[in-house]
Amino acid sequence: MTETGLQAEALPADPAAVAPERDLFDKFGPLIAERQALLDSGVRDPFGIVMEEVKSPTVAVIKGRETILLGTYNYMGMTFDPDVIAAGKEAFDKFGTGTNGSRALNGTFHDHMEVEQALRDFYGMSGAIVFSTGYQANLGVISAIAGKGEYIILDADSHASIYDGCAMGNAEVVRFRHNSVEDLDKRLGRLPKEPGKLVVLEGVYSMLGDVAPLKDMVAVAKKHGAMVLVDEAHSMGFFGPNGRGVYEDQGLEDQVDFVIGTFSKSVGTVGGFCVSNHSKFEILRFVCRPYIFTASLPPAVVASATASIRKLMNAADKRERLWANTRQLHGGLKQLGFRLPTETPESAIVAVILDDQEQAVRMWHGLLEAGLYVNVARPPATPAGMFLLRCSVCAEHTPEQMAKVVAMFEAAGRETGVIV
Amino acid sequence: MSDRDSIFETVKAQIEPFNKKGVTVTEATTFQGDLEWDSLTVMDFVAAVEDEFDIIITMNMQAEIETVGQLADAVAKLKN
Numbered sequence: 079m080t081e082t083g084l085q086a087e088a089l090p091a092d093p094a095a096v097a098p099e100r101d102l103f104d105k106f107g108p109l110i111a112e113r114q115a116l117l118d119s120g121v122r123d124p125f126g127i128v129m130e131e132v133k134s135p136t137v138a139v140i141k142g143r144e145t146i147l148l149g150t151y152n153y154m155g156m157t158f159d160p161d162v163i164a165a166g167k168e169a170f171d172k173f174g175t176g177t178n179g180s181r182a183l184n185g186t187f188h189d190h191m192e193v194e195q196a197l198r199d200f201y202g203m204s205g206a207i208v209f210s211t212g213y214q215a216n217l218g219v220i221s222a223i224a225g226k227g228e229y230i231i232l233d234a235d236s237h238a239s240i241y242d243g244c245a246m247g248n249a250e251v252v253r254f255r256h257n258s259v260e261d262l263d264k265r266l267g268r269l270p271k272e273p274g275k276l277v278v279l280e281g282v283y284s285m286l287g288d289v290a291p292l293k294d295m296v297a298v299a300k301k302h303g304a305m306v307l308v309d310e311a312h313s314m315g316f317f318g319p320n321g322r323g324v325y326e327d328q329g330l331e332d333q334v335d336f337v338i339g340t341f342s343k344s345v346g347t348v349g350g351f352c353v354s355n356h357s358k359f360e361i362l363r364f365v366c367r368p369y370i371f372t373a374s375l376p377p378a379v380v381a382s383a384t385a386s387i388r389k390l391m392n393a394a395d396k397r398e399r400l401w402a403n404t405r406q407l408h409g410g411l412k413q414l415g416f417r418l419p420t421e422t423p424e425s426a427i428v429a430v431i432l433d434d435q436e437q438a439v440r441m442w443h444g445l446l447e448a449g450l451y452v453n454v455a456r457p458p459a460t461p462a463g464m465f466l467l468r469c470s471v472c473a474e475h476t477p478e479q480m481a482k483v484v485a486m487f488e489a490a491g492r493e494t495g496v497i498v
Numbered sequence: 499m500s501d502r503d504s505i506f507e508t509v510k511a512q513i514e515p516f517n518k519k520g521v522t523v524t525e526a527t528t529f530q531g532d533l534e535w536d537s538l539t540v541m542d543f544v545a546a547v548e549d550e551f552d553i554i555i556t557m558n559m560q561a562e563i564e565t566v567g568q569l570a571d572a573v574a575k576l577k578n
Contacts, residue, residue: 229556234541244557251557255545268554463538 116435121443124454134158135346135474140451146479148469149453153426154315154396155474156346156386166347169381177374181208182363185374193380196387197353201322201337205359208351208380210372212311212340213239215350218366219307219336220278221247228274231265231299233257233290235283235461237309246367249276256283256461259294266302275304281324282312285460285468286419287427293328300333307336312425315344315390316397341383344390349375349383396473400426403480404471410484415497429455430467430487437494438465444490450483505551505577506570512550513566516543525567551577 117123131139135155136147156162169189179185190208197206209215220243224230230249232240235256244251252269254261262277269275277299279290292308299306310323318326325334335356341349352362363369401423408423417431432438435456442454445467453468460466469483491497510523516539517523521532529535535543544555547569553576555563563569 252554253541253545253557261545264549265554268548268552458537461538463536 116439119436119439121439122446124439124442127451132157135472136476136479138451140446143449145446146450146475146483148471148475148483149451150472151312151343151470152346152472152474153312153400153470154344154346154390154393155472156344156389159346159386159389161389162346162382162386165385166378166382169377173377175378176376179373180370181374182370187374187377187380189377189380189384190374193349193384193387194351196384197339197351200320200387200391201353202320202331203337203353204355206351206353207359207362207366207369208349208375209366209369210349210375212338212342212350213242214368214372215338215340215352216240216309217243217246218368219338219352219362220244220276221367222362222365223305223336224249224274224276228276229269229304230276230278231262231269231304232278233280233283235285236278236280237284237311238459240278240280240309257288257290259291259298262295263298263301266298266304269302271303275299275302276307277304278307278309280309280311281317282310282425282427284312284427285455285464285466286429287312287423287425287468288420289324289424292325292330292334296325296330296333305335306333307338308334309338311338311340311343312427314339315393316400316426321390321393321397341379341386345383345386347379347383347386349379393473399475400471400473403473403475403477404428406477406480407469407471407483410480411487414484414488414491416487416491426471428469428471430469432465432467432496435465437496438467441490441494441496442467444493445486448486448490450486501577502570502574505573506567508550509547509566509570509573512543512546523566525565525570527566528564529566529569530564547573553577 127140129138129140135152135157138145138147173187177185177187194206194208209218216239220240224247226248228249229252230244231252231254233256234253252265254265279292279295282289296306308325310325313323315321317324320326323337336352336354339351341347404423404426408428411430412418419429419431432441438454442452445452455466455468457463513523517533519534521527527533529540544560548555551573553573555572559572563572
């Protein structure tokens with residue numbers, strides 16, 4: 079299924095004189111210069127980290143040094159689970175390395191059906207569709223379900239995949255101020271009543287790790303007759319009685335129309351999905367271009383995901399450890415005087431606010447040299463022009479590792495003058 | 499003052515809190531080139547204009563608006 083687009087049938091008889099070639103990369107000049115200035119300051123490249131060896135969900139070797147990982151989305155530590163690995167190996171042996179095709183044609187194997195069943199069981203929903211990444215799940219579902227003349231209403235801090243899903247589709251796009259129920263209500267109230275509307279929310283916002291007031295937002299959306307899609311990428315496994323996410327935690331199971339999720343965080347492989355109770359949900363397989371026009375996930379990946387999802391249904395101990403670790407980290411950093419965007423640990427993401435890029439990268443560099451990896455986040459990925467060091471916690475971190483992490487933050491923070 | 503003129507004056511007043519460079523605002527002033535606003539500033543400003551006039555300026559419309567004059571035109575149209 080390849081689309082080659084429109085092609086000229088013949089060259090024009092009288093071709094125009096050729097203009098001097100312009101380098102299309104000229105527009106990247108300022109970014110190239112900014113990166114060069116950063117690297118010239120002698121710090122390591124925050125966006126060029128290579129894991130030479132990965133020893134566990136929480137430890138890798140970077141530049142020959144054993145490093146604690148506190149910047150992965152391996153929340154539940156499933157990447158080295160023996161059952162998850164065994165399931166992948168078995169699928170490799172039985173089904174080979176890849177599918178060589180789209181889900182819509184030859185790319186649906188036994189294990190793709192199994193993983194969709196595991197998702198239906200996990201979420202207690204009638205429909206589940208697996209995409210090749212979480213990014214593609216948002217891209218596909220959002221661009222497909224809101225059409226021309228209809229409206230998408232999204233939080234200003236939405237993930238790039240949500241914005242890109244809007245850009246790919248033909249709907250009218252309206253933004254509201256981050257997590258503001260009142261702003262959402264006002265904007266919905268100004269829209270024409272008749273056209274279909276989709277409100278797009280996230281359970282946990284990944285930059286600051288703050289949780290959405292979904293209960294009030296969904297109530298407002300329903301009041302205005304909108305359907306609701308919630309991205310629960312950063313909450314699977316440890317929010318709500320069954321680990322379904324923030325929407326379950328806030329008691330909204332019968333009110334959210336679509337839930338988007340990913341395998342690349344708590345599940346520990348790669349892939350994305352949408353689950354729903356909508357009676358016509360299956361038609362999405364025929365209208366989502368990022369589902370149709372890309373290769374399906376390799377069988378080993380989905381077999382591992384199935385094993386992982388089923389284990390996450392009974393992961394109370396991991397869940398408890400994850401929250402305990404998060405409380406220890408958040409409390410430790412707060413006590414040291416670091417600026418944190420949330421007063422309490424709302425999710426497994428703990429962000430530290432820095433003054434500017436230079437300070438953020440110096441601090442990051444100090445931590446890495448000490449043997450700790452965290453994420454650097456900068457605008458435009460971050461809200462309000464913030465520079466952040468983002469920590470994401472894993473259930474498999476030990477209390478000893480967390481104590482060490484806090485001590486490393488203290489040393490690097492004093493070294494760089496971030497704390498006194 | 500015509501309705502369009504008063505819209506322009508209101509928009510101009512709303513630009514001021516975001517006008518960090520102290521640019522003299524005319525019909526032809528551009529948001530990106532002259533005011534040098536980033537996407538976050540644009541978001542805050544658009545929300546303020548929307549609330550002032552009780553309208554919605556969709557992101558699709560925003561993509562077409564480059565100058566203050568164009569914004570005033572769009573507001574005038576949306577108000578009707």
